[in-house]
Amino acid sequence: MNFALILFVLVIVTGIIWCLDHFWLKKRRPADARDPWWVEYGASFFPVILVVFCLRSFVAEPFKIPSGSMIPTLHVGDFILVNKYAYGVRLPVINKKIIEVGSPQRGDVMVFRYPENPSLDYIKRVVGLPGDRIAYLNKRLSINGVEVPVRPLDDFLDKDRLTYVPRYAETLGNVEHQILVEPESPEAPAFIRQVAPFPFRENCLYNAEGVVCEVPAGHYFMMGDNRDNSRDSRFWGFVPDENIVGRAFFIWFNFNDLQRIGAFH
Template sequence: MNFALILFCLLVVSGAIWFVNVLVLRKRRAPDAKDPWWVEYGASFFPVILLVFVLRSFIVEPFKIPSGSMIPTLQVGDFILVNKYTYGIRLPVINKKIIEFNTPQRGDVMVFRYPEDPSLDYIKRVVGIPGDKVAYQNKQLTINGKPVEMRRIDDYLHPERLYYSRQFIEKMDGIEYRVLNDQDAPAFIPDASRFPYRENCLYNNSGVICTVPEGQYFMMGDNRDNSRDSRFWGFVPDENIVGKAFFIWLNFGDLKRIGPFK
C-alpha cells in the first residue's frame, strides 16, 4: 500500500472541496444556511491532512520495524522516526530530490525503498558509499582495504528464540554500534540475485567483495547472518532513499527502549 499516494489523493480531494466551498458554494448559500455534510467534513479534514502530509513528506515519518535484521540495534516492534530532510528535500510520492543537503555516510541507519520491489520500505546500515570497495570475508567487514574495527563483547541472548549469538562492537568512521554473528552460519552467499551492477561484485566461499558504483550505496543489517541485504540483492540507488532513522518513539513490549540510537 502506497500510503504517501493515498494521503496525497485525500489532500487533493479535501483541498478541492475547501477551495470550491470558499470561492463558490458559500457565496451561493443563504447566510444562515448550513454547509452540506460533504462540504463540512471535507473542509474540516483539509487542514489536518495538509499538516500530516507536510510533516510526513518533508520533516519526519514514522515506521515500524517488522523483522529482526537490525537486532540488536533495532528490535521487532520498535516504532521509529525517520528524518526526511537529512539527505535533501524530495518531492512526495515520486521521491525526486529537488534540494541537496547531505549524503548518506558510513554507519548511518537508513530507510529506503527496496530495489527489487520499491513498494516496500527496508531499513539497514550504510557500510559502503559511492567509490568504496566493500569486502565481507569470513565475517570481517573491510572498507577500501582497511578492516573495520571489531571488539568482542558478551554474547547476545535472543529472548524469544532462546539462543545466543556472538556479539561485537564495530567502529566505523567514529560511529560505534553492535552487530551479531552466528558462529555456525556459513560465510558464503548462497543465492545472490542478478542485480544491476552485479559485475562490480565478486562472490567466493568467504563472502563477497563489491565496488560501489556512483549514486549507489551498499547496505547491511546489524544481525549479519539473519539479514538479506546488499550482499544478496545489490546496491541501493540514491533515488530510493527515504531518510535517516534516528529515534525509537515507542515499543509496547519495552518502554525503556524509547530514545535515540546509533
C-alpha cells in the same frame, strides 16, 4: 499500499472542496443554511490532512520495524522516526530530490525503497559509499582494504531462539554500534547463499569466503546489524540514491518494552 499517495490524493480532494466552499459555494448559500455534509467534512479535514502530509513528506515519517535484521540496534516492534530531509528534500510520492542537503555517511541507519520491489521500505545500515571497495570475507568487514575495527562484548540473548549470539562493537566512520555475528556453521556459513541477479552484479565477486564489491557511483552498500540474519546488499545488490527515504534516528514507542524509547546509533 502507498500511504503517501493516499495522503496526496486526500489533500487534493479536500483542498478542492475547501477552495470551492471558501470562494464560491459559501457565498451562494443562505446565511442560516447548513453546509452540505461533503463540504463540512471535506473542508474541515483539509488543514489537518495538509499538515500531516507536509510533516510526513518533508520533516519526519514513522515506521515500524517488522523483522530482526537490525538486532541488537532495532528490535521487532520498535516504532521509529525517520528524518526526511537529512539527505535532501524530495518531492513526495515520486521521491525526486529537489534540494541537496546532505548525503548518507558510513554508519547511518537508513530507510530506503527495496530495489527488488520499490513498494516496500527496508531499513539497514550504510556500510559502503559510492566508489568504496567493500569486502565481507570470513565474516569480517573491510572497506577500501582496511579492516573495520570490532571489539567483543557480552553475548546477546536471542529470545526467539533461546540462544546466545556473539555480540561486538563495530566502528563505521564516527559511529560505534553493536552487531551480532554467529560462529561459522552449516546454518550460518561465510559464503553468501541464494544471490539474486541485480544491476551492477559484475561489480561483485563471490567466493567461499564471502563477497567483494565495488560500489558504483550514485549507489550505497547496505548491511543489517544482525549479520547472519539479514538479507541485504550482499544478496540483492546496491541501493540507488533515488530509492533513499531518510535517516532513522529515534525510537518513539515499543509496546513490549517502554525502556527502548529514545535515540539510537
